[in-house]
Amino acid sequence: MNVSSTIAPGDASTLNERQRAIIPIAAFASAGRIGDLSEALNEGLDAGLTVNDAKEILVQLYAYAGFPRSLNALGELMKVLETRKARGIQDAGGSLPSHVAPTGDALLEAGTANQTRLSGGPVKGPLFEFAPAIDTYLKTHLFGDIFERDNLDWQSRELATIGMLSALPGLESQVQAHMRIGMNVGLSAQDLRDLTEVLADRVSAEAASRARNALEAQLASVAKQS
Template identity: 70%
Template sequence: MTQINNITPGKSNIQRRIAYVLAMSFGLIAVVCQATPALQESQNMTSTSIASELLSVRQQAILPIAAFAAVGDLPRLNTALNQGLDTGLSVSDAREVLVQLYAYAGFPRSLNALGELMKVLDARKQRGIQDIQGQAPSHSIPTGEALLIAGTANQTKLVGSPVKGPVFYFAPAIDEYLKTHLFGDIFERDNLDWQSRELATMGMLASLQGVEPQLQAHMRISLNVGITAKQLRQAVQVLEDRVDADTAMRARNALEHLLAAMPGH
């Protein structure tokens, strides 16, 4: 108290000002420290949002693999498989894509592509590369009537409604094969997610001539399974950059035709 009383009025005013400035400074520091986590969280959310609007490098790698396999271009398939495995595609991922190929390009192309994958894996092993093996399906695949039921349910969920049409009444066998073999045997194998399977289908169909209706249908299914229109446009660009202009053109035309009929896209 004695010291305070001995302070001259001029010094007292100066010290008050200094104390005020210091208090304000500490207050601002406290506000900044409290705001920083919120700012960081906002930045993280923005980064996550941006990332979610893009295809992953793994998803992008599936497109050229599927396209080259469908047309039987084994040298370029070899390169695409190596690039995909280098970016984190598992052996199981690649194998599932090439097994699925039989439903869209036939058994010969599927068998040849699987043989090429085996060559790639053997060569990489000799170079000392340990590739990620991936997973097996989490459950056994149904058979008989249960497979038809499961396939029908998968098809309905993917398309968004039960699939009917004159061709299926005219040829009931093709309807059963679609439900049991494609949407049953293949889409029941959950070690490759449905988004990846649809990207693979897109790559396969875009590389083939004369299947534009099916390509457009699978563009719509891609939207149904959560792939965005922006991601589909990115997929078209991947086909342009890594496959060829004709493949990209077919994919782009199918996508734009679909989106033109869908308000908001």
């Protein structure tokens, strides 16, 4: 459901067209809105996303919305690419990761370092002491296997993550956490406001509201600490 954006006529987004295209792709894939995803993928490829950019976004989806949504979204990407090829459109393949992710203890070490850098400090707490397996999975699978893949920059990954989480109800604390992470990797407050407007314009009022509330809570937290 599209709703009107509150960006005034003539206002310029600080996100470029490619970055803006990532947001609805991530949100529609997360919500399982396959018809809308197909349209968003076409728009994203037209806006400069490469095939591997789109693949990376939809593979990363598994960590936030589960393997079924990720697999369905990747299947839709295959269909979109086949249709575009039949129409004579040759989409750029894009880059592959420049190195192979480590394994074993080295992967845990790399993932822990990535998580610490993204979060702005070590991540620990009672939840991870209660269920240490989830801590290991986060560090090795998400921040290791996925975030070690350097063919999609971290700002793009965070735009995608916030889009994915905002599309789902009940994840307000995670959306706020990723607003903080987005700022840690160089997205400005205005970039993130633009993200909320893309959600409002392209996805739903509910998704936009979740993102907007999380951003305001994060900015208030930063102001309180300063």
